[in-house]
Amino acid sequence: MASTLSSAEASRGAAATAGNPRSGRKRPGPYPLWFLLIPALIYGVFFLVPTVFSFYFSFTRWDLFTSQWIGLKNYQTFFQEQALVIGLRNTLIYAVLTSGLKVVLGMALALLLTSQIIARGYLRSVIFFPVLVSAIGIGLTFTVLMDPEKGLINKALAGVGVDGPGWLTDPSLALLSVALVDVWKGVGLATVIYIAGLVSIPGEYYEAASVDGASKWEVFRHIMLPLARPATASVITLSLIGGLRSFDLIWSMTKGGPGFASDVIASVIYKQYQAGFYGLSTAGSVVLFVLVTVIVVPLTRWLNRGEES
Template sequence: MNKKKIYSAWFLVPTLVIFTGLFILPMVTSLFFSLTVWDLKNFTFVGLENFKMFFSEGSLNIGIRNTLLYAVIGCSLKVTAGFLIAVFLTSNIRTKNILRSVIFFPNLVSTIAVGITFKALMHPTKGLINSALGAVGLRGADWLGNARTALFSVLSVEAWKGVGVATVIFIAGMQAIDKTYYEAASIDGADGWQKLKNITLPLCRPAMNSVILLAFIGGMRSFDLIWSMTGGGPGFATDVLASVIYKQYAEGFYGLSTAGNVIMFILIAFIAFPLQKFLMKGEVD
Protein backbone atom coordinates (compact mmCIF):
# COMPACT_ATOMS: atom_id res chain seq x y z
CA MET A 1 0.00 0.00 0.00
CA ASN A 2 2.80 2.38 0.86
CA LYS A 3 4.51 1.61 -2.44
CA LYS A 4 1.32 2.52 -4.30
CA LYS A 5 1.13 5.86 -2.47
CA ILE A 6 4.79 6.62 -3.25
CA TYR A 7 4.26 5.65 -6.89
CA SER A 8 1.23 7.95 -7.13
CA ALA A 9 3.09 10.80 -5.45
CA TRP A 10 5.71 10.81 -8.21
CA PHE A 11 3.07 12.05 -10.63
CA LEU A 12 2.84 15.25 -8.57
CA VAL A 13 6.55 16.00 -8.92
CA PRO A 14 6.42 17.68 -12.40
CA THR A 15 3.56 19.91 -11.26
CA LEU A 16 5.35 20.82 -8.03
CA VAL A 17 8.56 21.62 -9.92
CA ILE A 18 6.74 23.87 -12.38
CA PHE A 19 4.69 25.55 -9.63
CA THR A 20 7.80 26.14 -7.52
CA GLY A 21 9.82 27.48 -10.44
CA LEU A 22 7.14 29.74 -11.89
CA PHE A 23 5.36 30.89 -8.71
CA ILE A 24 7.03 30.15 -5.37
CA LEU A 25 10.61 31.15 -6.29
CA PRO A 26 9.63 34.40 -8.10
CA MET A 27 7.37 35.31 -5.16
CA VAL A 28 10.12 34.75 -2.59
CA THR A 29 12.67 36.55 -4.77
CA SER A 30 10.35 39.52 -5.25
CA LEU A 31 9.72 39.74 -1.52
CA PHE A 32 13.46 39.77 -0.86
CA PHE A 33 14.32 42.40 -3.48
CA SER A 34 11.43 44.60 -2.31
CA LEU A 35 13.48 45.05 0.87
CA THR A 36 16.54 46.26 -1.04
CA VAL A 37 17.83 48.97 -3.32
CA TRP A 38 19.19 47.07 -6.27
CA ASP A 39 20.29 47.30 -9.86
CA LEU A 40 21.09 44.49 -12.23
CA LYS A 41 24.37 43.75 -10.46
CA ASN A 42 24.30 44.76 -6.80
CA PHE A 43 21.81 45.25 -3.97
CA THR A 44 21.72 46.96 -0.59
CA PHE A 45 19.32 45.83 2.12
CA VAL A 46 17.10 48.70 3.34
CA GLY A 47 14.32 46.87 5.15
CA LEU A 48 10.85 48.42 4.81
CA GLU A 49 12.04 51.75 3.44
CA ASN A 50 10.64 51.03 -0.04
CA PHE A 51 7.21 50.33 1.41
CA LYS A 52 7.35 53.47 3.59
CA MET A 53 8.23 55.56 0.55
CA PHE A 54 5.48 53.95 -1.51
CA PHE A 55 2.81 54.84 1.05
CA SER A 56 4.19 58.28 1.92
CA GLU A 57 4.60 59.66 -1.61
CA GLY A 58 1.30 60.99 -3.00
CA SER A 59 2.34 60.27 -6.59
CA LEU A 60 2.84 56.61 -5.65
CA ASN A 61 -0.03 55.80 -3.31
CA ILE A 62 -2.58 57.52 -5.55
CA GLY A 63 -2.22 54.38 -7.67
CA ILE A 64 -3.76 52.30 -4.87
CA ARG A 65 -6.83 54.55 -4.71
CA ASN A 66 -7.25 54.59 -8.48
CA THR A 67 -6.75 50.82 -8.70
CA LEU A 68 -9.54 50.14 -6.21
CA LEU A 69 -11.80 52.69 -7.90
CA TYR A 70 -11.05 51.26 -11.32
CA ALA A 71 -11.68 47.67 -10.19
CA VAL A 72 -14.93 48.37 -8.31
CA ILE A 73 -16.54 50.61 -10.94
CA GLY A 74 -15.33 48.51 -13.86
CA CYS A 75 -16.60 45.33 -12.20
CA SER A 76 -19.99 46.92 -11.47
CA LEU A 77 -20.40 48.12 -15.06
CA LYS A 78 -19.49 44.75 -16.54
CA VAL A 79 -21.74 42.78 -14.20
CA THR A 80 -24.75 45.06 -14.68
CA ALA A 81 -24.41 45.53 -18.44
CA GLY A 82 -23.44 41.90 -19.04
CA PHE A 83 -26.46 40.60 -17.13
CA LEU A 84 -28.96 42.90 -18.87
CA ILE A 85 -27.53 42.14 -22.31
CA ALA A 86 -27.57 38.39 -21.54
CA VAL A 87 -31.25 38.61 -20.55
CA PHE A 88 -31.98 40.31 -23.85
CA LEU A 89 -29.91 37.83 -25.89
CA THR A 90 -31.59 34.79 -24.32
CA SER A 91 -35.05 36.08 -25.17
CA ASN A 92 -36.99 35.13 -28.30
CA ILE A 93 -35.36 37.44 -30.83
CA ARG A 94 -34.39 36.29 -34.31
CA THR A 95 -31.00 37.98 -34.53
CA LYS A 96 -29.66 36.90 -31.14
CA ASN A 97 -26.84 34.77 -32.59
CA ILE A 98 -25.55 37.66 -34.68
CA LEU A 99 -25.85 40.05 -31.76
CA ARG A 100 -23.92 37.68 -29.52
CA SER A 101 -21.03 37.75 -32.00
CA VAL A 102 -21.17 41.54 -32.16
CA ILE A 103 -21.13 41.88 -28.37
CA PHE A 104 -18.15 39.52 -28.01
CA PHE A 105 -16.15 41.04 -30.88
CA PRO A 106 -14.42 43.84 -28.86
CA ASN A 107 -12.84 41.21 -26.64
CA LEU A 108 -11.07 39.74 -29.69
CA VAL A 109 -9.36 43.02 -30.54
CA SER A 110 -5.97 43.86 -29.04
CA THR A 111 -6.28 46.01 -25.93
CA ILE A 112 -3.52 48.30 -27.18
CA ALA A 113 -5.35 48.74 -30.49
CA VAL A 114 -8.57 49.57 -28.64
CA GLY A 115 -6.74 52.08 -26.46
CA ILE A 116 -5.09 53.84 -29.40
CA THR A 117 -8.39 53.92 -31.32
CA PHE A 118 -10.38 55.43 -28.47
CA LYS A 119 -7.59 57.89 -27.70
CA ALA A 120 -8.07 59.22 -31.22
CA LEU A 121 -11.88 59.13 -30.93
CA MET A 122 -11.74 61.09 -27.67
CA HIS A 123 -9.37 63.79 -28.94
CA PRO A 124 -10.77 67.15 -27.76
CA THR A 125 -10.64 68.87 -31.18
CA LYS A 126 -10.20 66.18 -33.82
CA GLY A 127 -11.99 63.24 -32.20
CA LEU A 128 -15.12 61.75 -33.71
CA ILE A 129 -16.99 61.82 -30.39
CA ASN A 130 -16.71 65.58 -29.93
CA SER A 131 -17.38 66.14 -33.62
CA ALA A 132 -20.61 64.15 -33.34
CA LEU A 133 -21.63 66.08 -30.22
CA GLY A 134 -20.89 69.36 -31.96
CA ALA A 135 -23.04 68.34 -34.91
CA VAL A 136 -26.10 68.13 -32.65
CA GLY A 137 -25.31 71.34 -30.80
CA LEU A 138 -23.60 69.87 -27.74
CA ARG A 139 -20.23 70.89 -26.39
CA GLY A 140 -17.66 68.12 -26.17
CA ALA A 141 -15.21 67.60 -23.33
CA ASP A 142 -11.51 66.97 -23.03
CA TRP A 143 -12.22 63.37 -22.13
CA LEU A 144 -8.65 62.23 -21.50
CA GLY A 145 -7.01 65.59 -20.78
CA ASN A 146 -9.20 66.57 -17.85
CA ALA A 147 -8.22 65.04 -14.52
CA ARG A 148 -11.89 64.81 -13.49
CA THR A 149 -13.05 62.83 -16.52
CA ALA A 150 -9.95 60.90 -17.62
CA LEU A 151 -10.29 57.87 -15.36
CA PHE A 152 -14.02 57.52 -16.03
CA SER A 153 -13.42 57.84 -19.78
CA VAL A 154 -10.97 54.95 -19.64
CA LEU A 155 -13.42 53.00 -17.47
CA SER A 156 -16.14 53.37 -20.10
CA VAL A 157 -13.82 51.85 -22.71
CA GLU A 158 -12.84 49.09 -20.27
CA ALA A 159 -16.51 48.23 -19.75
CA TRP A 160 -17.21 48.29 -23.50
CA LYS A 161 -14.33 45.92 -24.20
CA GLY A 162 -14.91 43.55 -21.28
CA VAL A 163 -18.70 43.27 -21.29
CA GLY A 164 -18.56 40.59 -24.00
CA VAL A 165 -16.94 38.00 -21.73
CA ALA A 166 -19.38 38.82 -18.93
CA THR A 167 -22.31 38.45 -21.32
CA VAL A 168 -21.13 35.05 -22.58
CA ILE A 169 -20.74 33.74 -19.02
CA PHE A 170 -24.21 35.01 -18.07
CA ILE A 171 -25.74 33.47 -21.21
CA ALA A 172 -24.17 30.10 -20.35
CA GLY A 173 -25.58 30.36 -16.82
CA MET A 174 -29.06 31.29 -18.03
CA GLN A 175 -29.18 28.52 -20.61
CA ALA A 176 -28.30 25.99 -17.92
CA ILE A 177 -31.45 26.85 -15.92
CA ASP A 178 -34.13 24.19 -16.22
CA LYS A 179 -37.02 25.56 -18.32
CA THR A 180 -39.56 23.83 -16.11
CA TYR A 181 -38.99 26.53 -13.47
CA TYR A 182 -40.25 29.17 -15.89
CA GLU A 183 -43.15 26.98 -17.00
CA ALA A 184 -44.23 26.46 -13.38
CA ALA A 185 -43.92 30.19 -12.72
CA SER A 186 -46.08 30.96 -15.78
CA ILE A 187 -48.77 28.58 -14.53
CA ASP A 188 -48.74 30.45 -11.20
CA GLY A 189 -49.24 33.72 -13.07
CA ALA A 190 -45.75 35.18 -12.65
CA ASP A 191 -44.82 37.98 -15.04
CA GLY A 192 -41.41 38.60 -16.65
CA TRP A 193 -40.03 40.69 -13.80
CA GLN A 194 -41.03 38.09 -11.20
CA LYS A 195 -39.38 35.32 -13.22
CA LEU A 196 -36.22 37.42 -13.52
CA LYS A 197 -36.14 38.25 -9.82
CA ASN A 198 -37.10 34.86 -8.37
CA ILE A 199 -35.67 32.41 -10.90
CA THR A 200 -33.03 33.90 -13.18
CA LEU A 201 -31.14 35.95 -10.60
CA PRO A 202 -30.84 33.26 -7.88
CA LEU A 203 -29.98 30.45 -10.30
CA CYS A 204 -27.44 32.65 -12.12
CA ARG A 205 -25.42 33.27 -8.99
CA PRO A 206 -22.55 30.92 -9.97
CA ALA A 207 -22.18 32.75 -13.30
CA MET A 208 -22.45 36.13 -11.60
CA ASN A 209 -19.83 35.16 -9.03
CA SER A 210 -17.44 34.15 -11.82
CA VAL A 211 -17.98 37.46 -13.61
CA ILE A 212 -17.47 39.47 -10.42
CA LEU A 213 -14.21 37.70 -9.54
CA LEU A 214 -12.79 37.84 -13.08
CA ALA A 215 -13.77 41.47 -13.60
CA PHE A 216 -12.50 42.59 -10.20
CA ILE A 217 -9.14 40.84 -10.41
CA GLY A 218 -8.74 41.99 -14.02
CA GLY A 219 -9.45 45.56 -12.94
CA MET A 220 -6.89 45.36 -10.14
CA ARG A 221 -4.25 44.23 -12.65
CA SER A 222 -5.23 46.56 -15.47
CA PHE A 223 -2.40 48.36 -17.24
CA ASP A 224 -2.33 48.15 -21.04
CA LEU A 225 -5.58 50.01 -21.78
CA ILE A 226 -4.77 52.81 -19.34
CA TRP A 227 -1.21 53.14 -20.58
CA SER A 228 -2.19 53.25 -24.27
CA MET A 229 -4.91 55.85 -23.65
CA THR A 230 -3.41 58.20 -21.05
CA GLY A 231 -0.01 56.95 -19.93
CA GLY A 232 -1.25 57.50 -16.38
CA GLY A 233 -2.03 61.18 -17.01
CA PRO A 234 -2.99 63.90 -16.95
CA GLY A 235 -0.57 64.21 -14.06
CA PHE A 236 -1.31 61.15 -11.92
CA ALA A 237 -5.09 61.18 -12.50
CA THR A 238 -5.26 57.74 -14.15
CA ASP A 239 -2.24 56.12 -12.57
CA VAL A 240 -3.00 52.67 -11.17
CA LEU A 241 -0.64 50.37 -9.31
CA ALA A 242 0.54 48.66 -12.47
CA SER A 243 1.37 51.93 -14.25
CA VAL A 244 3.13 53.31 -11.15
CA ILE A 245 5.21 50.13 -10.96
CA TYR A 246 6.08 50.38 -14.65
CA LYS A 247 7.18 54.01 -14.28
CA GLN A 248 9.44 53.14 -11.36
CA TYR A 249 11.03 50.30 -13.31
CA ALA A 250 11.57 52.61 -16.28
CA GLU A 251 13.26 55.19 -14.02
CA GLY A 252 15.57 52.54 -12.57
CA PHE A 253 13.99 52.34 -9.08
CA TYR A 254 13.91 48.56 -9.12
CA GLY A 255 13.55 48.03 -5.38
CA LEU A 256 10.68 50.52 -5.13
CA SER A 257 8.88 49.00 -8.10
CA THR A 258 9.35 45.49 -6.71
CA ALA A 259 7.77 46.69 -3.46
CA GLY A 260 4.85 47.93 -5.57
CA ASN A 261 4.48 44.45 -7.05
CA VAL A 262 4.38 42.94 -3.58
CA ILE A 263 1.76 45.48 -2.50
CA MET A 264 -0.35 44.64 -5.56
CA PHE A 265 -0.12 40.91 -4.84
CA ILE A 266 -1.08 41.36 -1.18
CA LEU A 267 -3.91 43.75 -2.05
CA ILE A 268 -5.43 41.40 -4.63
CA ALA A 269 -5.08 38.36 -2.37
CA PHE A 270 -6.42 40.23 0.67
CA ILE A 271 -9.57 41.24 -1.22
CA ALA A 272 -10.10 38.41 -3.71
CA PHE A 273 -10.04 35.44 -1.31
CA PRO A 274 -12.56 36.84 1.21
CA LEU A 275 -14.68 38.08 -1.70
CA GLN A 276 -14.73 34.61 -3.24
CA LYS A 277 -15.67 33.03 0.09
CA PHE A 278 -18.45 35.57 0.58
CA LEU A 279 -19.84 35.08 -2.93
CA MET A 280 -19.84 31.29 -2.70
CA LYS A 281 -22.06 31.42 0.39
CA GLY A 282 -24.92 32.84 -1.63
CA GLU A 283 -24.89 30.27 -4.41
CA VAL A 284 -27.98 28.15 -4.93
CA ASP A 285 -27.28 24.42 -5.09
Protein backbone atom coordinates (compact mmCIF):
# COMPACT_ATOMS: atom_id res chain seq x y z
CA MET A 1 0.00 0.00 0.00
CA ALA A 2 2.80 2.39 0.95
CA SER A 3 4.68 1.60 -2.24
CA THR A 4 1.53 2.25 -4.26
CA LEU A 5 1.05 5.65 -2.57
CA SER A 6 4.68 6.57 -3.06
CA SER A 7 4.43 5.63 -6.74
CA ALA A 8 1.32 7.78 -7.17
CA GLU A 9 2.97 10.71 -5.40
CA ALA A 10 6.03 10.35 -7.58
CA SER A 11 3.86 10.35 -10.70
CA ARG A 12 2.05 13.51 -9.55
CA GLY A 13 5.38 15.15 -8.77
CA ALA A 14 6.75 14.27 -12.19
CA ALA A 15 3.60 15.64 -13.87
CA ALA A 16 3.82 18.86 -11.85
CA THR A 17 7.47 19.23 -12.74
CA ALA A 18 6.71 18.70 -16.42
CA GLY A 19 3.86 21.25 -16.30
CA ASN A 20 5.94 23.88 -14.54
CA PRO A 21 7.63 26.07 -17.18
CA ARG A 22 10.29 27.18 -14.69
CA SER A 23 11.43 23.70 -13.71
CA GLY A 24 12.99 22.65 -16.97
CA ARG A 25 13.72 23.76 -20.48
CA LYS A 26 11.44 26.47 -21.84
CA ARG A 27 8.67 25.00 -23.95
CA PRO A 28 8.48 26.28 -27.52
CA GLY A 29 5.68 28.63 -28.49
CA PRO A 30 2.72 27.54 -30.63
CA TYR A 31 4.22 29.14 -33.77
CA PRO A 32 7.70 28.79 -35.29
CA LEU A 33 10.00 31.79 -35.23
CA TRP A 34 9.94 32.21 -39.00
CA PHE A 35 6.33 33.41 -38.66
CA LEU A 36 7.88 36.65 -37.41
CA LEU A 37 9.77 37.16 -40.68
CA ILE A 38 6.96 38.92 -42.58
CA PRO A 39 6.04 41.36 -39.74
CA ALA A 40 9.74 42.09 -39.20
CA LEU A 41 10.19 42.69 -42.92
CA ILE A 42 7.20 45.06 -43.07
CA TYR A 43 8.42 46.92 -39.97
CA GLY A 44 11.91 47.25 -41.40
CA VAL A 45 10.81 48.42 -44.85
CA PHE A 46 8.14 50.89 -43.73
CA PHE A 47 9.70 52.19 -40.49
CA LEU A 48 13.37 51.41 -39.89
CA VAL A 49 14.62 52.10 -43.41
CA PRO A 50 12.74 55.43 -43.82
CA THR A 51 13.88 56.50 -40.34
CA VAL A 52 17.54 55.80 -41.10
CA PHE A 53 17.31 57.56 -44.47
CA SER A 54 15.57 60.54 -42.87
CA PHE A 55 18.42 60.96 -40.40
CA TYR A 56 20.95 60.73 -43.24
CA PHE A 57 19.20 63.14 -45.60
CA SER A 58 18.72 65.68 -42.80
CA PHE A 59 22.48 66.29 -43.07
CA THR A 60 22.35 66.86 -46.84
CA ARG A 61 21.03 69.26 -49.42
CA TRP A 62 19.06 66.95 -51.68
CA ASP A 63 16.49 66.65 -54.41
CA LEU A 64 15.05 63.66 -56.23
CA PHE A 65 18.29 62.92 -58.07
CA THR A 66 21.25 64.35 -56.13
CA SER A 67 22.37 64.95 -52.57
CA GLN A 68 25.24 66.91 -51.06
CA TRP A 69 26.53 66.43 -47.52
CA ILE A 70 26.40 69.72 -45.58
CA GLY A 71 26.56 68.51 -41.98
CA LEU A 72 24.56 70.44 -39.39
CA LYS A 73 23.71 73.41 -41.63
CA ASN A 74 20.09 72.30 -42.05
CA TYR A 75 19.61 72.19 -38.29
CA GLN A 76 21.34 75.54 -37.82
CA THR A 77 19.08 77.13 -40.42
CA PHE A 78 15.99 75.45 -39.03
CA PHE A 79 16.58 76.67 -35.49
CA GLN A 80 17.27 80.19 -36.74
CA GLU A 81 13.81 80.38 -38.31
CA GLN A 82 11.40 82.60 -36.39
CA ALA A 83 8.57 80.33 -37.55
CA LEU A 84 10.20 77.41 -35.73
CA VAL A 85 10.21 79.21 -32.38
CA ILE A 86 6.54 80.12 -32.81
CA GLY A 87 5.72 76.65 -34.10
CA LEU A 88 7.47 74.96 -31.17
CA ARG A 89 5.58 77.11 -28.67
CA ASN A 90 2.26 76.52 -30.44
CA THR A 91 2.92 72.77 -30.66
CA LEU A 92 3.45 72.46 -26.91
CA ILE A 93 0.43 74.65 -26.11
CA TYR A 94 -1.75 72.73 -28.55
CA ALA A 95 -0.66 69.29 -27.28
CA VAL A 96 -1.09 70.13 -23.58
CA LEU A 97 -4.44 71.87 -24.12
CA THR A 98 -6.00 69.15 -26.26
CA SER A 99 -4.74 66.24 -24.15
CA GLY A 100 -5.83 67.89 -20.90
CA LEU A 101 -9.34 68.60 -22.18
CA LYS A 102 -9.68 65.08 -23.57
CA VAL A 103 -8.76 63.60 -20.19
CA VAL A 104 -11.24 65.76 -18.26
CA LEU A 105 -14.11 65.55 -20.74
CA GLY A 106 -13.46 61.88 -21.51
CA MET A 107 -13.71 60.95 -17.84
CA ALA A 108 -16.84 63.11 -17.33
CA LEU A 109 -18.59 61.60 -20.36
CA ALA A 110 -17.56 58.07 -19.34
CA LEU A 111 -19.09 58.60 -15.90
CA LEU A 112 -22.27 59.82 -17.54
CA LEU A 113 -22.42 57.00 -20.09
CA THR A 114 -21.83 54.26 -17.51
CA SER A 115 -24.66 55.52 -15.31
CA GLN A 116 -28.30 54.46 -15.64
CA ILE A 117 -29.51 56.97 -18.23
CA ILE A 118 -31.95 56.66 -21.13
CA ALA A 119 -30.55 55.80 -24.58
CA ARG A 120 -27.10 55.12 -23.16
CA GLY A 121 -25.98 52.97 -26.10
CA TYR A 122 -27.17 55.54 -28.64
CA LEU A 123 -25.35 58.34 -26.82
CA ARG A 124 -22.15 56.32 -26.82
CA SER A 125 -22.40 55.99 -30.60
CA VAL A 126 -23.01 59.72 -31.00
CA ILE A 127 -19.99 60.59 -28.85
CA PHE A 128 -17.73 58.22 -30.80
CA PHE A 129 -18.95 59.15 -34.29
CA PRO A 130 -16.60 62.17 -34.84
CA VAL A 131 -13.61 59.87 -34.34
CA LEU A 132 -14.58 58.03 -37.53
CA VAL A 133 -14.82 61.16 -39.66
CA SER A 134 -11.83 62.41 -41.65
CA ALA A 135 -9.91 65.25 -40.01
CA ILE A 136 -9.84 67.08 -43.34
CA GLY A 137 -13.62 66.83 -43.64
CA ILE A 138 -14.11 68.10 -40.11
CA GLY A 139 -11.62 70.90 -40.71
CA LEU A 140 -13.38 72.11 -43.85
CA THR A 141 -16.79 71.86 -42.16
CA PHE A 142 -15.75 73.92 -39.16
CA THR A 143 -14.00 76.44 -41.40
CA VAL A 144 -17.41 77.20 -42.88
CA LEU A 145 -19.17 77.11 -39.50
CA MET A 146 -16.60 79.49 -37.96
CA ASP A 147 -16.66 82.03 -40.78
CA PRO A 148 -16.86 85.44 -39.05
CA GLU A 149 -19.56 86.79 -41.40
CA LYS A 150 -21.49 83.85 -42.84
CA GLY A 151 -20.71 81.12 -40.33
CA LEU A 152 -23.55 79.42 -38.50
CA ILE A 153 -21.84 79.84 -35.11
CA ASN A 154 -21.64 83.63 -35.33
CA LYS A 155 -25.16 83.81 -36.76
CA ALA A 156 -26.43 81.86 -33.75
CA LEU A 157 -24.56 84.20 -31.41
CA ALA A 158 -25.98 87.22 -33.23
CA GLY A 159 -29.46 85.80 -32.67
CA VAL A 160 -28.98 86.19 -28.91
CA GLY A 161 -27.33 89.61 -29.21
CA VAL A 162 -23.67 88.52 -29.04
CA ASP A 163 -21.14 89.75 -31.58
CA GLY A 164 -19.18 86.66 -32.59
CA PRO A 165 -15.40 86.92 -32.95
CA GLY A 166 -13.21 85.93 -35.88
CA TRP A 167 -12.57 82.40 -34.71
CA LEU A 168 -9.97 81.59 -37.34
CA THR A 169 -8.95 85.12 -38.40
CA ASP A 170 -8.11 86.54 -34.97
CA PRO A 171 -4.46 85.66 -34.12
CA SER A 172 -5.33 85.31 -30.43
CA LEU A 173 -8.15 82.82 -31.11
CA ALA A 174 -7.04 80.80 -34.13
CA LEU A 175 -4.98 78.16 -32.30
CA LEU A 176 -7.55 77.83 -29.51
CA SER A 177 -10.37 77.41 -32.04
CA VAL A 178 -8.58 74.60 -33.84
CA ALA A 179 -7.73 72.96 -30.51
CA LEU A 180 -11.41 72.95 -29.48
CA VAL A 181 -12.34 71.31 -32.78
CA ASP A 182 -9.61 68.72 -32.20
CA VAL A 183 -11.05 67.99 -28.74
CA TRP A 184 -14.56 67.64 -30.20
CA LYS A 185 -13.24 65.15 -32.73
CA GLY A 186 -11.06 63.08 -30.39
CA VAL A 187 -12.92 63.06 -27.09
CA GLY A 188 -15.00 60.07 -28.24
CA LEU A 189 -11.93 57.81 -28.24
CA ALA A 190 -10.95 59.02 -24.77
CA THR A 191 -14.49 58.35 -23.58
CA VAL A 192 -14.47 54.78 -24.90
CA ILE A 193 -11.12 54.09 -23.21
CA TYR A 194 -12.44 55.44 -19.92
CA ILE A 195 -15.67 53.44 -20.23
CA ALA A 196 -13.60 50.27 -20.67
CA GLY A 197 -11.55 51.21 -17.61
CA LEU A 198 -14.56 51.97 -15.42
CA VAL A 199 -16.58 48.86 -16.29
CA SER A 200 -13.55 46.66 -15.54
CA ILE A 201 -13.49 47.78 -11.89
CA PRO A 202 -14.80 44.88 -9.73
CA GLY A 203 -18.18 45.50 -8.11
CA GLU A 204 -16.87 44.48 -4.69
CA TYR A 205 -15.20 47.86 -4.31
CA TYR A 206 -18.48 49.68 -4.79
CA GLU A 207 -20.25 47.33 -2.39
CA ALA A 208 -17.61 47.93 0.28
CA ALA A 209 -17.85 51.68 -0.23
CA SER A 210 -21.63 51.52 0.08
CA VAL A 211 -21.36 49.58 3.33
CA ASP A 212 -18.91 52.19 4.68
CA GLY A 213 -21.30 54.99 3.72
CA ALA A 214 -18.97 56.62 1.20
CA SER A 215 -20.34 59.53 -0.83
CA LYS A 216 -20.28 59.63 -4.63
CA TRP A 217 -17.31 61.99 -4.57
CA GLU A 218 -15.40 59.66 -2.24
CA VAL A 219 -16.19 56.69 -4.49
CA PHE A 220 -14.90 58.62 -7.49
CA ARG A 221 -11.80 59.89 -5.73
CA HIS A 222 -10.73 56.73 -3.91
CA ILE A 223 -12.03 53.97 -6.20
CA MET A 224 -12.73 55.11 -9.77
CA LEU A 225 -9.85 57.52 -10.23
CA PRO A 226 -7.05 55.25 -8.92
CA LEU A 227 -8.33 52.07 -10.58
CA ALA A 228 -8.87 53.88 -13.89
CA ARG A 229 -5.25 54.98 -13.94
CA PRO A 230 -4.27 52.66 -16.85
CA ALA A 231 -7.06 54.26 -18.91
CA THR A 232 -5.81 57.72 -17.94
CA ALA A 233 -2.27 56.79 -18.97
CA SER A 234 -3.53 55.56 -22.35
CA VAL A 235 -5.61 58.69 -22.99
CA ILE A 236 -2.77 61.05 -22.03
CA THR A 237 -0.22 59.17 -24.14
CA LEU A 238 -2.39 58.88 -27.26
CA SER A 239 -3.74 62.44 -27.13
CA LEU A 240 -0.30 63.93 -26.41
CA ILE A 241 1.29 62.12 -29.33
CA GLY A 242 -1.59 63.21 -31.56
CA GLY A 243 -1.29 66.81 -30.37
CA LEU A 244 2.47 66.98 -30.94
CA ARG A 245 2.11 65.52 -34.44
CA SER A 246 -1.06 67.39 -35.39
CA PHE A 247 -1.07 68.77 -38.92
CA ASP A 248 -4.07 67.85 -41.05
CA LEU A 249 -6.73 69.60 -38.97
CA ILE A 250 -4.65 72.75 -38.53
CA TRP A 251 -3.71 72.91 -42.20
CA SER A 252 -7.27 72.39 -43.42
CA MET A 253 -8.62 75.13 -41.12
CA THR A 254 -5.95 77.86 -40.97
CA LYS A 255 -2.84 76.73 -42.90
CA GLY A 256 -0.90 78.01 -39.92
CA GLY A 257 -2.37 81.50 -40.12
CA PRO A 258 -3.19 84.22 -39.69
CA GLY A 259 0.52 84.92 -40.03
CA PHE A 260 2.25 82.34 -37.84
CA ALA A 261 -0.45 82.42 -35.14
CA SER A 262 -1.49 78.76 -35.48
CA ASP A 263 1.68 77.31 -36.99
CA VAL A 264 2.97 74.11 -35.41
CA ILE A 265 6.19 72.27 -36.17
CA ALA A 266 4.49 69.96 -38.67
CA SER A 267 3.06 72.88 -40.66
CA VAL A 268 6.45 74.65 -40.63
CA ILE A 269 8.03 71.47 -42.02
CA TYR A 270 5.40 71.26 -44.75
CA LYS A 271 5.92 74.90 -45.73
CA GLN A 272 9.67 74.31 -46.05
CA TYR A 273 8.97 71.28 -48.23
CA GLN A 274 6.60 73.29 -50.42
CA ALA A 275 9.32 75.90 -50.90
CA GLY A 276 11.72 73.23 -52.18
CA PHE A 277 13.97 73.06 -49.10
CA TYR A 278 13.85 69.28 -48.86
CA GLY A 279 16.88 68.86 -46.62
CA LEU A 280 15.60 71.55 -44.27
CA SER A 281 12.17 69.94 -44.04
CA THR A 282 13.79 66.55 -43.40
CA ALA A 283 15.78 68.06 -40.54
CA GLY A 284 12.52 69.45 -39.16
CA SER A 285 10.98 65.98 -39.30
CA VAL A 286 13.90 64.63 -37.27
CA VAL A 287 13.45 67.45 -34.75
CA LEU A 288 9.75 66.56 -34.43
CA PHE A 289 10.61 62.86 -34.00
CA VAL A 290 13.11 63.66 -31.24
CA LEU A 291 10.67 66.05 -29.55
CA VAL A 292 7.89 63.44 -29.44
CA THR A 293 10.31 60.78 -28.17
CA VAL A 294 11.84 62.98 -25.46
CA ILE A 295 8.42 64.02 -24.12
CA VAL A 296 6.34 60.87 -24.54
CA VAL A 297 8.74 58.08 -23.54
CA PRO A 298 9.60 59.37 -20.02
CA LEU A 299 5.99 60.44 -19.47
CA THR A 300 4.70 57.00 -20.45
CA ARG A 301 7.16 55.28 -18.12
CA TRP A 302 6.11 57.58 -15.29
CA LEU A 303 2.39 57.05 -15.91
CA ASN A 304 2.79 53.27 -16.07
CA ARG A 305 5.07 52.95 -13.05
CA GLY A 306 4.01 50.09 -10.79
CA GLU A 307 1.77 48.48 -13.44
CA GLU A 308 4.25 45.68 -14.18
CA SER A 309 4.69 44.64 -10.56
